Amino acid sequence: MSSLTITGVTKSFGSGASATRAVDDVTLHVPHGSFTTVLGPSGCGKTTLLRLIAGFLVPESGAIAFGDTVVVGDGVRPMPPQTRRVGYVPQEGALFPHLDVAANIAFGLPREARGTTGADRVAEMLELVELPADFRDRRPDELSGGQQQRVALARSLAPAPAIVLLDEPFSSLDAGLRGSTARAVRRALAVTNTTALLVTHDQNEALSLADQVAVMRAGRLVQSAAPSEVYLSPSDPQVAEFVGRAVVLPGTATDARATCALGEVVLTEPATGPVALMIRPEQVFVDLAHDEGVRGTVEEVSYYGHDCAVQVRLDEGTSVLARMAGVRRPGPGDTVHLRVTGLVRAYHPAGAP
């Protein structure tokens, strides 16, 4: 087990004028025993970053270190993947189809350990990923998608790797299975205190699983922070809109407060002059009973059961999204009053506040 440190790593594909930087000067630290998710839209370079860490690709510049050991970097001969001790869990698990569950899990154990001690390790791993012990004799095609992913994780954890890399491991599972499998994986990684890096394009997955979320866009790492910070204080409005629904309104700031179409709001950090204000829909309180706040008319209601999203056209013309509990909800055409609760992040037009 060890921490993971990535320093200024760059990797391009293609050559000459058509070369594109898939990973562009990325620096990231994953502390020992923690879980980091790399979040980004498809094609942002997150899988390339993962393959660079695993050793399947070699970066043009920059360094990658596991703990104190530099596995690739200036003046260091790149360590081949088979000696890096990384656990790799690809999309859809990629279990060896010709081997049963036990043989898959024992695959990475040293030859002499594949016998009886291997059997103990297999049992231990099955328990860790919360699968019944009698699954050991099953073939991969007899498992559901979620079970295959758990076995793939058990296979990667069996040799006690320095770090585990997961490449969109839940994207092929259906919605119900995705949540339960992800939580089981999270628990197994926590029990073994394994350093883990998971790449995904799913915001919910990234926020709910990780200690740290690293947001990638066009090969660059734009923000890495705790999930709540990424959600509530994104580094720019684009990140804000990528990690969740956001209402971005123009406003004028004077010190700790700003005014906008939704009235006066309190800022996370003081600012002055024209700003863009990022307000999460659940920060917009919809008052059905009193006429306190900014008046508007409900245009559209999307009801999800546990909550609902309400699109409101303010009297002055701006349309904003509000999220409210689904117990009592307005109908299209109703008149409502909106207020902003909590702190609001302000961005100067250039981007940084």
Place this chain on the structure above:
Amino acid sequence: MALLALVPLVYVASYVVIIGPVDLWELLARPRIAELLRNTVTLAVVCMAATAVLGVALAFLVERTDLPGRRLWHGLLVAPLAVPAFVNGYAWVSLDRSINGFTGAFMVVTLSYYPLVYLPVVAMLRRLDPALEESAWSLGHSRARTFRTVVLPQLRPAVLGGALLVGLHLLAEFGALSLLRFPTFTTAIYDQYGSTFNGGAATAMAGVLVLLCLVLLLAELRLRGNRRYARLGRGAARGAVRVALGHGRWPLLAAVGAVVALAVGVPAFSLVRWLAVGTSTEFPVAELVEALVATVALALAGAVVTTLAAIPVVWLAVRHRGWASTVIERSTYVANALPGIVVGLALVVASLRLVPAVYQTAALLVAAYVILFLPRAVVTVRAGLEQAPTVLDDVAHSLGHGPLATARRVTLPLIAPSLGAGAALVFLAISTELTATLMLSPIGTSTLATEFWSASSELRYGAAAPYALLLVLVSIPATVLLMRTDSPATKTERVPV
């Protein structure tokens, strides 16, 4: 390996270049050549048309009507594939010497090869989405019109592909046409080679033959590549509604029965009769065993070498895609257009010129088998390697395995079944190969096919019968493999000629 596959083509092409257009014209512009060209093209065109009509009609009757005993008929209608065409020719001509010339050749070849159209059409009919036909009905088309406007266009690739395969087989067919005394380019090349060792005339004719084959192969590639008939949407396939034949079923049943009687019954009857006659006079157990052992040994060696040769070709094509690997893979397919006679001729000449030591050795014969049957092994092994995605290699590397250990513990176990299947297909193809074996087998070595050939071409029909029986038995497993219509082997399969 790709270079070896190109030897025959290079040989024919370089000969044509070396002797120049004037001498080539001298060799080719003769009435005999014109007659051969007319025979070859006429037979090919007429047989392709006949097998197409017969194949589609039989497939429709078996798959889309309530013909009684459909499953049994399906098995019987595919059975001719298990009888090499030259054995079929022997069966007919030994029953009645008057069966020969164009009519005889047309009948025997059509009865031998119609399954090449029938099988892909059956497969296509099973895959067609019945919803398309149902839509056409609901739009007011009659069943007959629906068949013409909806079903037939979708069958087009299967019919044309099958018919062109028949054409390629016909151009390469030697044994049956020689027995039926209908001269084509292939039989003429063999006669030239056998009687006079007249390399020039034989090679010039081989050039024309290769040209005809390439025309057919290119036509097939074009027709196959241009159009796609995708089944849109997913979901469980439903069976199509079968046409009720009503009173028409009895004449149609009789017609199907007649085809089976001619294609399977007559050869079986003839074989059994000559077996009875032959065994009463002579039954050379020692020679039979000797030929069987030689056949098995050659086929084993050829199967192993061909499959091993296919591995690097497939590896490059699947794992290192690029123009170079594509060229290498495709060049092995050229052999699909090369009749055994051309491969044999090319290797005789090339070995005598370049490495005389290998002439008349088993090694040279095995080389010919590799050229002829590499496409089959490549197709099968390729399907296997595509089942072993590179992500499994990545996982094995991350679990501490280097390239060699990964090959041993992951890749090889995964492709082993397809290696076995490829080797089996090649084994079966080699054990019934006639033309190249006749030209290249070492003196004193005789296989089932060559022994059969020497007996039947000397009109010792009884003596040929036990060899014919063994050849049919050897062909049965390959036919069963072919009948699994979803197997990749059916896509570019050529039945031994």
